[in-house]
Amino acid sequence: MQEEQLISGLRDRDKQTVDYLYDKYSHALFAVISRVIRDRDIAEEVFHDAFVKIIRKIDSYDESKGKLYTWMANVCRNAAIDKTRSKEFSQNSKTNTIDQYVYGLEGASGTAQIVDGIGVKELMTSLSEEQRFVIECIYFKGYTHSEISEEFEIPLGTVKSRIRAALGVLKKNINRI
Numbered sequence: 001m002q003e004e005q006l007i008s009g010l011r012d013r014d015k016q017t018v019d020y021l022y023d024k025y026s027h028a029l030f031a032v033i034s035r036v037i038r039d040r041d042i043a044e045e046v047f048h049d050a051f052v053k054i055i056r057k058i059d060s061y062d063e064s065k066g067k068l069y070t071w072m073a074n075v076c077r078n079a080a081i082d083k084t085r086s087k088e089f090s091q092n093s094k095t096n097t098i099d100q101y102v103y104g105l106e107g108a109s110g111t112a113q114i115v116d117g118i119g120v121k122e123l124m125t126s127l128s129e130e131q132r133f134v135i136e137c138i139y140f141k142g143y144t145h146s147e148i149s150e151e152f153e154i155p156l157g158t159v160k161s162r163i164r165a166a167l168g169v170l171k172k173n174i175n176r177i
Contacts, residue, residue: 001024005017006020011059018055021054026047028073030047030076032073033046033076033080035140036080036141036142042083046080050080054072054075084141123170123173123174127169128166131166134166135163145163
């Protein structure tokens with residue numbers, strides 16, 4: 001099914017189109033959520049809510065701003081981040097180590113193999129402990145710069161400097177993998 005047909009079918013609330021969307025994209029969209037939320041039960045709940053939101057909010061999708069998949073992935077990622085910021089979400093989940101997030105994403109549709117396959121584990125070892133910590137918080141746990149600063153009592157400027165430095169190291173080392 002072409003993207004235009006998919007968008008049109010979703011806007012018309014066509015059941016076959018919704019079924020097709022689920023069959024073709026659920027695996028990838030669930031993986032997006034699983035990168036932020038490690039607990040499978042919570043991730044499944046967030047995925048269900050996000051999938052329903054995608055169907056209900058399809059009219060807010062603007063083709064001129066990007067591909068449908070990118071928009072759906074952003075809806076899922078934002079839903080996962082919102083869940084991690086909710087009061088009901090355990091603070092405990094934000095204290096897991098990078099190993100548990102990057103190297104131990106089990107059952108999340110093979111995400112661990114994909115992440116290891118692209119060399120993230122090797123790249124992360126090139127960072128200092130402080131750099132690795134901020135990258136872990138932002139990209140794998142869904143923190144904002146301000147949240148890291150407030151929660152871990154690190155000046156906001158320091159957080160931003162560590163992120164810039166870490167990205168520089170990662171860019172420099174990406175070609176070595």
